[in-house]
Amino acid sequence: MRARRRRRGRAGGGRRHHEQDVPRLRRGVVGAVPLVPPTGRYGSEDPESYERPRRHTRPRTKERPSYDDAVEAQVVTVDRGRYTCVLEDHLVTAMKSRALGRQGVVVGDRVRLVGDTSGDEGSLARVVEVEERATVLRRTADDDDPVERVVVANADQLVVVVALADPEPRLGLVDRALVAAYDAGMDPLLCLTKADLAAPDELLAIYEPLGVPSVVTQRSSWGGAGLDEIRERLADRTSVLLGHSGVGKSTLVNALVPDAGRETGSVNAVTGRGRHTSTSAYLLALPPAGSTTGGSIIDTPGIRSFGLAHVDPEHLIEAFGDLDALTDDCPRGCTHAASEPECGLDQGVADGVVSAARVAAYRRLLESRGEPTY
Numbered sequence: 001m002r003a004r005r006r007r008r009g010r011a012g013g014g015r016r017h018h019e020q021d022v023p024r025l026r027r028g029v030v031g032a033v034p035l036v037p038p039t040g041r042y043g044s045e046d047p048e049s050y051e052r053p054r055r056h057t058r059p060r061t062k063e064r065p066s067y068d069d070a071v072e073a074q075v076v077t078v079d080r081g082r083y084t085c086v087l088e089d090h091l092v093t094a095m096k097s098r099a100l101g102r103q104g105v106v107v108g109d110r111v112r113l114v115g116d117t118s119g120d121e122g123s124l125a126r127v128v129e130v131e132e133r134a135t136v137l138r139r140t141a142d143d144d145d146p147v148e149r150v151v152v153a154n155a156d157q158l159v160v161v162v163a164l165a166d167p168e169p170r171l172g173l174v175d176r177a178l179v180a181a182y183d184a185g186m187d188p189l190l191c192l193t194k195a196d197l198a199a200p201d202e203l204l205a206i207y208e209p210l211g212v213p214s215v216v217t218q219r220s221s222w223g224g225a226g227l228d229e230i231r232e233r234l235a236d237r238t239s240v241l242l243g244h245s246g247v248g249k250s251t252l253v254n255a256l257v258p259d260a261g262r263e264t265g266s267v268n269a270v271t272g273r274g275r276h277t278s279t280s281a282y283l284l285a286l287p288p289a290g291s292t293t294g295g296s297i298i299d300t301p302g303i304r305s306f307g308l309a310h311v312d313p314e315h316l317i318e319a320f321g322d323l324d325a326l327t328d329d330c331p332r333g334c335t336h337a338a339s340e341p342e343c344g345l346d347q348g349v350a351d352g353v354v355s356a357a358r359v360a361a362y363r364r365l366l367e368s369r370g371e372p373t374y
């Protein structure tokens, strides 16, 4: 029980929480690692500390925190050690400051920048702080590789984009993405595309017992309701879009953000490189539409596998409060899988407090952890 409580308190992974619920974040501390500014104003590698003797023109007391003129920005994409950040209305290229050490900086991170934040051609700012993350979406390269990678930070919804046909839906992919979402404390959303090619009923029935919300769409209806419903679901949130190649994700992103220029052809408009070399996620602000005012989406073009070795089954069930409540009397170490002899979930079904379909769907998710990555 004690171990379980400790896991519940795990940073960034509590039961479903949204960015809005998280109190204004502590600054300058990421996880347990305090970011200690280097001695001197910005550290010895900073050209400004040589070129502009600010200390003489702007006196500061010792107590004054460093970086108090740093500006807030959000990381939009990462490419070979360069961080593109959005600062109010313009993009700034930045690198990590030495003060960050090995601290990772990922798409969605809210950061503080110093240096040249003009965004002018050739300018380079420096990331000096990463704010505590409200959520982290992680993956392991594959299930046998325990190295965890943070994919994106601060997203509160994971949109799993699945084509109803061409390519055929792969449930393994959907299940694994859902596991990652629940583990990260993000709300899942199923986005079923290409409804002009196949009916959604079968797929919807499979995910209905889990209570996963869904939208069904097809490109030809985008003048009408299809796209509006998705916009409403995305409004004022930060949503990660995940999907296998060819499901129509880029087509959808381009419809949502008309000047996004996400590649549906062969060359990435952002990097100028081939589509398959672009592996970084990319954050795009949603334009206001109808009654919605904002929100952003994070496109994840390069994710081909979604290892879940980092996911603790005991943590997964916490995303399903009604099921979690049934497991208090499970034998020690019960994984709540179908093979467990005395699992409280089976008792719950026998007692009629939970549907067999819901337990079976939960167990399918649980088992998807061990399936091959996609």
Ligand SMILES: Nc1nc2c(ncn2[C@@H]2O[C@H](COP(=O)(O)OP(=O)(O)OP(=O)(O)O)[C@@H](O)[C@H]2O)c(=O)[nH]1
Residues within 6 Å of the ligand: 193, 194, 195, 196, 197, 217, 218, 219, 220, 243, 244, 245, 246, 247, 248, 249, 250, 251, 252, 263, 264, 265, 301
């Ligand atoms: N029939 C049909 N085809 C669609 C629909 N949406 C997109 N497509 C087509 O599906 C193909 C794949 O679309 P993309 O948007 O490039 O798919 P993607 O998921 O971004 O794929 P990658 O770029 O490989 O990651 C394209 O030929 C689209 O024209 C739809 O609603 N119905």
Ligand SMILES: [Zn+2]
Residues within 6 Å of the ligand: 327, 330, 331, 334, 335, 336, 337, 340, 342, 343, 344, 345
């Ligand atoms: Zn159990």
